Amino acid sequence: MSEKILNKILEKIENVQEEMKEIKKEMKEMNERIENVESTMATKKDVEAIPFIRQAVMDIDERTTRIEKTQEKHERTLDILSRRSIEQEAELRRIK
Structure with a gap:
């Protein structure tokens, strides 16, 4: 070559x-x-956990809603009790 x-x-x-x-x-x-x-x-394990995470979030949301409602009820009760206390204090001052 x-x-x-x-x-x-x-x-x-x-x-x-x-x-x-x-x-x-x-x-x-x-x-x-x-x-x-x-x-x-994400792994297969991560994806499998999603329904459980969703359920936990829903449970927490439900509990939070219940706590908020209870707190509102307690606030209304405290408001009523404080008004009564003020009224009773005023009544006692009038009596004296």
């Missing part, structure tokens, strides 16, 4: 090697991105 042909073959091989290096670099970058996605995505 002539030296020209050998040089062309060698040049082609070098080009292929450069392309392979680029492909390997891109694959490494893709693998890093995939690992990042895998590390941040």
Whole structure:
């Protein structure tokens, strides 16, 4: 074979090697991105827990609503009792 042909073959091989290096670099970058996605995505266990979390949130919401209603009732009762106390105090002052 002539030296020209050998040089062309060698040049082609070098080009292929450069392309392979680029492909390997891109694959490494893709693998890093995939690992990042895998590390941040929800697992099957996480997804299985969603209905339980939803139920817990609903239970907490229901309890919070009950507490709010009870608190409002207590506030009204305290308001009535404080008015009575003021009225009774005024009545006692009138009696004296």
